[in-house]
Amino acid sequence: MPTTNARSAQRLAKLQEALASGGTLHLRDAAELCDVSEMTIRRDLTTQPTAMTLLGGRLVMANYPGVTPIYDLTEQQASHYQAKYRLCQRVLAFIEEGDTLFIDCGSTLIPLLSQLSHFRELTVVTYALNVANAVSALPNVRLVLLGGLFYAASQSFGSDNMTAAIERLGINKALISAAGVDLERGVSCFHFHEVTPKQAAIATAMQRLLVVDASKFGVVRPAYFAALEDFDVVVTDEEGAPQLLKENGCVAPEIVVPEITVA
Template identity: 30%
Template sequence: MSLSFRQSDIVEIANVEGRVTVDGLAERFQVTVQTIRRDLSELSDAGKLDRVHGGAVLRSGVSNIGYEDRRALNHEAKIRIAERCAADIPEGSSIFMNIGTSTEAVARQLLDHKNLMVVTNNMNVANILVENPDCQIVVAGGVLRRSDSGLVGNLAVSTIRQFKFDHAIIGCSALDLDGDLMDFDLQEVLVSQTIIEQARQISLVADNSKFRRTAPARIASLADIDTVYTDSDFPETLARKCNDWQTQIMECK
C-alpha cells in the first residue's frame, strides 16, 4: 500500500504520541471524520496502526519501536512520573535502574540527590548521573545492545547478584490486563527478573501507552511490585488486582 501524505503524517503522530483520535485528526487536517476513519481503516489494513474505539494506537507485535521514538513518546508524562518517583527515593539509598526511557527520566530527577549508589545496565542512565558528583555509579557488565545502550546477558546478571538494593526502578514495554509486566528481549527480561530478586523495594515507572501495547516475554507480575508510577487512571481491572496484591498506584497527573 502506498500511503498518502496525510496517512504518513498520521503514522508519525502515532509514533510520537502513542495514539491518535478521529476527532483530533479531523480538526488537525481540516477534513471530515469520515475521511479520517477511512484513513485509519486503510492504515490498519496495511499493518501500520491498530484501530480502537474513537481512533487508533501503535501496532503491538514481537519487536519494539525505535528507541528515539520511545524517548519522544509521552515525554511530558514521563517527566511527571519521574519527578514523583525520584521524590520518593531517600538520599543515601542504593538503587538499581534498568534499560528504558522512563528510567532515564528518573535519573535526570536524581541529579540533586545526595549520597547515592546507582547500579545500572543502562549506559544512558550512567551518562546522565555523571553530572551528580554525590552519586557513585556502578555499571553492570554485559553485551552492549547498540540500539539503546543497554547491557544484557549473563555477565550483567552476575554483576547484579552481587548487590542487595534498597530500591529498584524498572520499566517495561507493556502491561497486560492479567497484571503481567512484558518485554521484547529475553536477555533483558532475565536482567529485570534478577533485579526484582535483589531489591527490597521495587518501583515500576510506566506511562499510559504501556496499557495499550503487548509484548511476548513475561518479566513478572504486578504482585511483585511495591509501587507503580503512572500518568493516568489505572485500568479498572488492573486497579482491582493491585488492591488485592497491595501494590500501591501513584497516578502522576
Template identity: 30%
Template sequence: MYPPERHTVIVTTARAAGRVEVAALAADLDVTPETVRRDLTALERMGLLRRVHGGAVPVERAGHEPAVSQREQVLSAEKERIAKAALDELPDGGSVLIDAGTTTVRLAEMLPADRELIVVTHALPVASALAALPRVTLHLVGGTVRPRTLAAVGGWAERALADVRVDVAFLGTNALSVEHGLSTPDLAEATVKRALVTAARRTVVLTDHTKVGRTELAAVAPLSAVDAVVTDSGLAPELAEEIETAGPRVVRA
C-alpha cells in the same frame, strides 16, 4: 462519519499514540462506546489492531521495539511527570538500581544533586546522566550492549547483578497487564530485568499509560512482585484499581 472514515481515524490515532481507548474515541468521534467496540472488532479482524482491556493497540507495535532515539519524544510530557513523581520513591540515602528506558533516564536526570546515593545501572544513557554527580557513587554493570535500548545484557550482567542488594529498583517496561504482569520483547533483556527485581527490597515500575493492558514475548515478573507503579493521568481509574488489586500501589502523575 461513515465506518471506513472512523476506521482510518482510529488506526491513525492508535499508531501515533500506541493505544486507543474506547471512551476517548466515542467522545472524539461523537458515537456510542458500542459503536467504537464494533469498529475495534472489525479492525482486529482486518489485522490492523489488537484488542486490549478498554481499547486496542496497533498490531505492528506488538512485539516491535523502537530504538531509544525513536521513543525519546513519545509522550514526553507524561514521562516528565512520571519521573518527577518517582522521586518520592527514592530512599533518603542508600542504594538504587535504575533500569534502561526513556522514562528511567528522565528519573536519573532529575536525581537531586545534594543527595548521597549509590546507583547501579546496566543502561549507558542512565550512567551518562549520573557520571558527573559528585554525591552519586555510580556502578556500571557490564555486558553485551543492545542497540535498541543501550542496555547491557547477557551472562556478564546477570552475574554482576546476582551480587547486588539495593533498597529500590526503578524498572521500565514495554508492557504491563494484570494477567501477565511485566513483559518485554527481548528474552535477554527480560532476564536482566528479573535480576533487577531480585536484587531490590522494593520494586517501582515507571510506565506511561499506553503500556498498560499489553503483553510482550518475554515475561519479567508478576505484579505481586512490584511495590508501586508510577504512571500518568491517562491511565483509566478502573485500570488503576485492577492493578492495585493485583498488588502494587498506583501513582497517577
C-alpha cells in the same frame, strides 16, 4: 544525483576524526580543513550517510548524547515530554538520601537522572549505556555499570553473570520500566536479554517500583519478565489506572496516580 563518491566519504571520515574526540567544527573550518568549498561539505552531508549533523552552521556528531536525539518539542512532543517528566517526578518522591537504586534501561527513567543531583549521596546500578552516561556526569552519585555484550537496540548490556553481579549488590529500590503491562499476561519488554537483569533486580531489591506510562497498559510484548504482583508500587500517569487495575482483581501494588503534585 550521484550514486557513491569515494572522495566525499573520505572527507566525511576526516571530519568525523576531527570530531571524534568531541567538539564542534564550523562549516567554514571544515571546508578549509578539507580544502573544498562549504557547499561541497553540505552536499557530502546530504548525499552520504553520516553520523554528523549541521547545527547552526557547526558540524557536530549527531550521535553524541548532548546533540543527537534532537528533542524537537512540537506541541505533542512537548506535552509528551511533560508527561515523562511528571512520571519521573512521582518516582522521585520514593527516593531517599543514601539509596542504592537499580535503574532499568529504556527512555522512561532518563528524566529522573538529572534530578538525582539534588541528593547528597546516592548509588545507581544499571546495565544501560544511556543511563550510565547521564549518571556519570553527576558528582554526588556513585555509578555501578553492569557490563557485558552491548545490545544497540536497547542501549544496554547483557552477560551471563549479570544475576550474580546484581545479587552481590545491596540494592535498595529497583526502578523497572516495561514495554507492556497486562493484567493476565503480566509485565513484558521487547528484548530477551533484559529479562535476566530485570528479574535479578526484582529478586534482590528491598522495594520494587514499576514505572510505566498509561500507554503501556493492555499491551503484551515478546519478553515476559514479571507478574504485576511482583511489584510493591506502580508509578503511572493515568487517572484511570488504579480502578482499571483494581477492578480487574489486581490488588497487590500501591498505585501512584496524578494526584501527586508536580513542582
